Amino acid sequence: MKKMIKFPSIEQFRNIVADINRTYNFVGLDDNGDAIYDPSRPKPVLTFKGTIKLHGTNAGVSFNALEGMWAQSRENIITPEKDNAGFAWFVETNKGVFQNLFYDVMTTHKINANENTISIYGEWAGKGIQKAVAISNIDKSFFIFAVKISPHPKDENDTPVAYWIDSSNLRCPEARIYNIEDYKSFTIDIDFNNPQLVQNQIIDMTIEVENECPVGKAFGFEGIGEGIVFSHLTEDGKRYIFKSKGEKHSKGSKVTTLKPVDDAKLNKIIDVVNKISPDWRLQQMLDKTFDLMNGGTIDIKRMGEFIRNVVQDIMKEESDTIAEAGLEPKDINSKISERCRLYFFAKQNEEVGLN
Numbered sequence: 001m002k003k004m005i006k007f008p009s010i011e012q013f014r015n016i017v018a019d020i021n022r023t024y025n026f027v028g029l030d031d032n033g034d035a036i037y038d039p040s041r042p043k044p045v046l047t048f049k050g051t052i053k054l055h056g057t058n059a060g061v062s063f064n065a066l067e068g069m070w071a072q073s074r075e076n077i078i079t080p081e082k083d084n085a086g087f088a089w090f091v092e093t094n095k096g097v098f099q100n101l102f103y104d105v106m107t108t109h110k111i112n113a114n115e116n117t118i119s120i121y122g123e124w125a126g127k128g129i130q131k132a133v134a135i136s137n138i139d140k141s142f143f144i145f146a147v148k149i150s151p152h153p154k155d156e157n158d159t160p161v162a163y164w165i166d167s168s169n170l171r172c173p174e175a176r177i178y179n180i181e182d183y184k185s186f187t188i189d190i191d192f193n194n195p196q197l198v199q200n201q202i203i204d205m206t207i208e209v210e211n212e213c214p215v216g217k218a219f220g221f222e223g224i225g226e227g228i229v230f231s232h233l234t235e236d237g238k239r240y241i242f243k244s245k246g247e248k249h250s251k252g253s254k255v256t257t258l259k260p261v262d263d264a265k266l267n268k269i270i271d272v273v274n275k276i277s278p279d280w281r282l283q284q285m286l287d288k289t290f291d292l293m294n295g296g297t298i299d300i301k302r303m304g305e306f307i308r309n310v311v312q313d314i315m316k317e318e319s320d321t322i323a324e325a326g327l328e329p330k331d332i333n334s335k336i337s338e339r340c341r342l343y344f345f346a347k348q349n350e351e352v353g354l355n
Contacts, residue, residue, distance in 0.1 A: 002067045004077050005119045005150055005162075007058055010229060013195075013202065016242040020044070020192045040345035043192035046240070048230040050186035050205060052215050053243055054143055055133040055226040056125025059087045063102045064152075065113040069095065072119075086140060087124045097175045109165050111149060120170065121146040122180070134216020134223030141176040143215070145229070146239070163237025184214035186228060194270065200260055202230070202244050210246030265331070272325045273335040276318040277310065282343045285309040298348045307340045 011019075024044065025037040058074040070077055071091040073084035080089040091098060098120075105111055105118050126140035147167040151160035171179040186205045190198050206227050213225030227245035234240075289306040290296040314322075314336065315329060322332065 002070045007121045010243045013242045017195045040342045045191045046232045048232045050228040050230045051180045053227040053229045054123040054125045055130045056123040059124035060121045062119040064117040085129050094175045097172045117150045119148045134213035134221045137221040138219045143178045143180045144170050145180045164239040206244040310340050
């Protein structure tokens with residue numbers, strides 16, 4: 001039986017930051033099966049590729065050796081009789097081309113179609129699908145942006161995990177099947193220990209695309225673009241993905257956009273916090289809070305007290321340093337608290353022998 005294999009929603013930048021934090025802070029399960037997280041664990045620096053977000057409709061084509069090939073919209077399996085903007089008919093009339101694309105996936109990545117379903121996703125865009133953007137002027141075309149492999153369960157107790165593979169080699173321009181990676185793209189390194197530092201870069205890139213869509217321009221049409229999709233594919237097939245959209249195409253509808261940050265001020269805050277909260281000060285306040293020198297132990301229930309002691313000591317001893325940097329306590333308190341939490345969990349781990 002043909003199964004709908006839905007393309008996941010593309011989240012905002014803040015969602016990816018939260019996902020990365022959960023993934024890299026996770027250390028295991030407790031006796032009750034609840035997740036244990038360690039915020040002191042360092043987060044990675046990951047390179048994301050940004051490709052043009054097209055204003056069309058999400059579409060996909062899936063295939064396995066048992067059920068053959070079928071077309072999908074974002075929510076449903078579609079057919080020429082029950083179509084979505086003509087995409088199922090496009091797939092039907094280009095069956096041979098799509099079969100070749102699936103064959104390329106199987107041979108390049110050694111995928112057994114008897115044991116897996118292959119799904120090729122893209123944006124179905126062009127005349128009559130959306131309005132007010134540059135690509136609304138082109139003939140309807142399919143722009144590939146992802147390929148997912150969904151292993152079949154071996155038995156009723158088997159729950160295999162789907163994974164993503166590189167899709168950059170798939171295209172057939174003669175059939176109006178293109179690859180989004182053939183157009184202008186962007187690269188950005190995101191340090192998830194301080195992800196705010198890239199927000200302005202992301203905004204600048206998005207404004208560039210919004211002012212003139214590179215894909216529309218490649219087809220000879222000037223006009224605005226929707227935004228950028230940033231993605232990072234891990235070695236084990238997990239895909240981190242988020243979108244950044246402009247507002248010009250929305251025509252009054254609500255669009256979530258990143259807010260600019262003051263890069264110079266943020267870097268100054270990080271530098272000052274590192275300067276005024278050295279390890280010796282944090283250790284001193286840890287000793288004071290938990291009376292470690294007299295046999296006390298670190299207790300997470302009193303972490304807030306530890307943070308307050310650090311902040312009070314800093315305000316007492318380092319107010320001149322903060323003022324000379326042109327900062328106020330409200331500018332740095334959240335970063336001090338974050339540094340305290342990381343130090344607290346690192347020391348707690350040492351106490352129980354995890355480091």
